[in-house]
Amino acid sequence: MAASLASRLTDLHARIADAARQAGRDPRSIHLLAVSKTQPASAILSAYDAGLRAFGENYVQEALSKQPQLPADIEWHCIGPLQSNKSKPVAEHFAWCQSVDSLKLAERLARQRPAGLPALNVCLQLNVGAEVSKSGITAAEAGALAEAVAALPGLRLRGLMTIPPPSDDPGQQRRWFAEARGCFEALQRQHPSLDTLSMGMSSDLEAAIAEGSTLIRIGTALFGARPPTR
Ligand SMILES: *Cc1c(COP(=O)(O)O)cnc(C)c1O
Numbered sequence: 001m002a003a004s005l006a007s008r009l010t011d012l013h014a015r016i017a018d019a020a021r022q023a024g025r026d027p028r029s030i031h032l033l034a035v036s037k038t039q040p041a042s043a044i045l046s047a048y049d050a051g052l053r054a055f056g057e058n059y060v061q062e063a064l065s066k067q068p069q070l071p072a073d074i075e076w077h078c079i080g081p082l083q084s085n086k087s088k089p090v091a092e093h094f095a096w097c098q099s100v101d102s103l104k105l106a107e108r109l110a111r112q113r114p115a116g117l118p119a120l121n122v123c124l125q126l127n128v129g130a131e132v133s134k135s136g137i138t139a140a141e142a143g144a145l146a147e148a149v150a151a152l153p154g155l156r157l158r159g160l161m162t163i164p165p166p167s168d169d170p171g172q173q174r175r176w177f178a179e180a181r182g183c184f185e186a187l188q189r190q191h192p193s194l195d196t197l198s199m200g201m202s203s204d205l206e207a208a209i210a211e212g213s214t215l216i217r218i219g220t221a222l223f224g225a226r227p228p229t230r
Pocket of ligand 1: 035037058079080163201202203217218219220221
């Protein structure tokens with residue numbers, strides 16, 4: 001297993017480097033988040049041993065059960081939809097929450113962030129397709145929410161995360177990512193410290209990098225196919 005993870009990681013770095021070159025970007029400006037939902041702690045440890053330190057989890061309870069078995073210097077990102085009444089373990093056990101989609105959730109995370117920890121890094125989740133089935137705010141809502149979140153103690157607003165509607169068409173993929181980029185750049189004008197545009201997964205990372213992604217979230221291309229769940 002370790003060997004195949006290593007070879008997938010090599011392939012992934014080559015894809016990132018190619019996409020960055022085509023976009024005229026420095027590959028070091030694109031950070032890799034290993035999405036480890038449904039993967040056992042042993043698989044996360046293999047990825048850790050291969051040098052990865054940032055891991056994304058969708059299901060809080062699943063993450064909490066794996067975290068104690070893993071090295072303490074892992075940077076955990078919550079990337080799944082989060083109901084505001086489930087915020088406390090995220091405030092206490094994660095470094096990032098990328099799925100903030102309401103002021104109520106942000107306020108709870110801010111209040112629940114333990115004083116001894118650094119600020120919780122936060123991305124607002126932007127619903128670019130405005131799909132009713134997906135969580136996230138619209139571009140029209142982003143400015144006001146960013147303003148309010150940036151003022152909360154205990155949180156550090158870093159940028160936007162988006163999961164566009166699935167498409168096999170690279171042109172369509174780029175249009176969704178371009179929409180997110182436009183919204184991100186508008187926010188940056190108000191908040192110049194924003195540095196994170198989290199977009200791109202295993203099947204669309206090239207389009208995301210072409211449109212300025214700074215953080216790609218990769219599951220399948222790193223760990224292999226996930227077992228079917230839920
Ligand atoms: C599962 C998931 C990913 C990774 O998807 P892959 O296609 O396996 O790379 C990225 N982001 C979010 C929010 C996810 O839920």
